[in-house]
Amino acid sequence: MTIREIRLLQNLCRGGLVTAVLMAPALFLDDHRVGFLMLLVMLASLVLSGMLALVILRLRCPVCRHVFVGRGENRELFTPTCRNCGRRAGDTS
Numbered sequence: 001m002t003i004r005e006i007r008l009l010q011n012l013c014r015g016g017l018v019t020a021v022l023m024a025p026a027l028f029l030d031d032h033r034v035g036f037l038m039l040l041v042m043l044a045s046l047v048l049s050g051m052l053a054l055v056i057l058r059l060r061c062p063v064c065r066h067v068f069v070g071r072g073e074n075r076e077l078f079t080p081t082c083r084n085c086g087r088r089a090g091d092t093s
Contacts, residue, residue, distance in 0.1 A: 001059060001062065002062055002089070003061070003062065003063075003068075003082070003087060003088060003089040003091075004089040004090070006056070006059050006068055006089075007080065007089050009052055009055065009056055009059075010056055010077070010078050010079075012052055013049045013052040013053055013056060013077070013078075014049075014078055016045040016046070016048050016049030016052065017045070017046075017049050019041065019042070019045040020042045020045045020046045020049065023038045023039070023041050023042035023045070024042065025038075026038030026039045026042060027039070053077060056068075056069060056077060057069060057075070057077070061082040061084060061085060061087065063082065063085055063087045064082060064084050064085040064087075066082065066083070066084035066085070067083070067084075068082050068083065069083060070083030070084070071083075
């Protein structure tokens with residue numbers, strides 16, 4: 001998997017979390033049909049983002065073969081660069 005594909009998965013995960021936050025007002029709607037649909041969208045986006053986060057935490061950098069987001073205390077889920085070698089998508093050197 002390339003760094004560009006890892007970044008795509010990170011952005012999809014982030015987008016799912018943003019979607020879930022935007023659907024949060026569904027908890028306070030009086031219209032039950034619309035509120036239920038928005039609640040389903042929120043739940044689906046949270047589940048998919050959680051699954052993507054679990055995958056992202058295990059992906060390895062294609063250059064140095066270390067875990068891309070880091071290990072231990074320096075783990076950062078949405079990092080644009082490898083936490084070990086510092087490579088980012090599009091680097092050629």
